[in-house]
Amino acid sequence: MFRKFLTLALTAATVPLSAQTEALRALPVDPSEITPEKVEKPAAPILPPAPVVEVTPLAPGTVVLPERKPNPKSDSPAIDNLPGGEDAVRLQIFLDQSNFGPGVIDGKPGRFTVLAVDSWNEVRGHPSAELGPVLAAARKAVPSAFASAVVPEAATKWVNSGLSHNRPAQAKAKRMSYRSIAEFMAERYHTDVDFILELNGSKNTWGVKPGGTLIVPNVKPFHIEALTGQRYEADPAMSERHAVVDTKMNQVRIFEAAPAALLVEEEVETIADGPLLLKPNVAVKPNPALVASFPITPGKPQFIHYGTWKLNNSVELPVWRYDQSLLDTGKRSNNALNIPPGPNSPVGIIWNGLSRPGIGLHGTSDPETIGRARSAGCIRLANWDAIRIPTLIRPGATVEVR
Known part of the structure; x- marks a missing residue:
């Protein structure tokens, strides 16, 4: 026993004091021996900034629109008892979000709203002019027709009040921006500057800055800042679809497959002192093959290329080749x-772009003119409608121009 104790003592004596101290420091420490000042406080977590609430729906009745009288010179197909006020905006929003575009959302149901109602009814097997079912669906799906929307910081990048109207000067610009925040917000919420002015007044409309708010239609916004220049490729389902561009009715209709589109019959209706309209002769039997329809402006008659083509490509943020000779001749x-x-x-x-060179379905700088002014030769849609094309058809799809 004495020998064992002597051996341990001699061993300890040969270890330097500093090493013994280090060994002791490595031992576990009883939690009761740790004083608060010895505890390292964990760093506060870095939280992401709170998300900005882009839109706040307004309670029904907050916005009161003036009574609108029907325009006796309108070329709209007749539907009795078209709604007014909030219900008119609500109906247009519902049709837009259902991919049956009513054109500009402005509380003034016109030709394109009526055609969108016809398309919605066709899918569900209702008579073309029936309003009851679609209005009921709109009231349920869109309880708030208006919203207060924050002008995002993205407007700083996408607005250039000095953008020239001169083509050579435009060719030197960085991008073909919006010319005002009012124009930016109007297109973002599928409307026009006139309706933004009606809802907000001139002072608020022209004086608003990023971070400020405007009253807008409560529709899913078109985020131009999300565009990256993406090129869309073929898709097994969407490349099999069929689009019909009707240059008389000023509408493009998209179907699940080519045969479904060929079953649609149309009848001609002549309006005195007005354009020739084509109305779908809609049967009561539902037509679920119809997946979308949007207002369009076709090309000038001499440049329209009737026939059946293929969708060749789909590209965001294209550079436009401005050739006056091509536009004129x-x-x-x-x-x-x-x-x-x-x-x-x-x-x-x-x-x-279609398989016919130089012809395509594309956006526009003037959404309020869709259906009312001819394009140079292609098929124009409002930007908020045009951006949905690659979510419905892809390269390889058939496009018939009638």
Whole structure:
């Protein structure tokens, strides 16, 4: 026993004091021996900034629209008892979000709202002019027709009040931006500047800045800042679909497959002192093959290429080749300018090119003119509608121009 104790003592004596101290420090410490000042406080977690609430729905009745009288010179197909006020905006929003575009959301149901109602009814097997079912669905789906929307910081990048109207000057610009925050917000919420002015007044509309708010239709916003210049590829389902561009009715209709589109019959209706309209002769039997319809502006009659083509490509934020000879005569020249991409480009924010060279479905710089002014030769849609094309059809799809 004495020998064992002597051995341990001698061993300890040969270890330096500093090493013994280090060994002791490595031993577990009883929690009761730790004083608060010895505890390292964990660093406060870095929290992401609180998300900005982009829109706040307004209670029904908050916005009161003036009574609107029907325009006796309107070329709209007749539907009795079209709604007014909030219900009119609610109906347009519901149709828009259902991919049956009513055109500009402005509380003034016109030709394109009526055609959108016809399309919605066709899918469900209701008579074309029946309003009851679609109004009931709209009231349920869109309880708030208006919202207070924050002007995002993205407006700083996408608004240029000094954007020239001169093509050579535009060719030198970075992008074909919006010319005002009012225009930015109008397109973002599928309407026009006139309706933004009606809802907010001139002072608020023209004086608003990023971070401020405007009253807008309570529709899913079109986020131009989300566009990256993406090129969309073929898709097993969407490349099999069939689009019918009706240049008389000023509408593009998208079907699940080509045979379904060919079953649609149409009847001609002539309106005195007005354009020729085509109305779908809708049967009561539902037509679920119809998946979407949007207002369009076709090309000038001499430049329309009737026939059946293929969708060749679909590209966001295209550069537009400005060739005056092509616009005037339909023939390319060597004297052309490259106009940068942007919402105020004449081809808008997306190009969906057909197998016929130089022809495509694209956006526009003037959504309020859709259906009312001819384009140079292509098929124009409002930017908020045009950007939905690659979510419905992809390269390889059939596009019939009638």
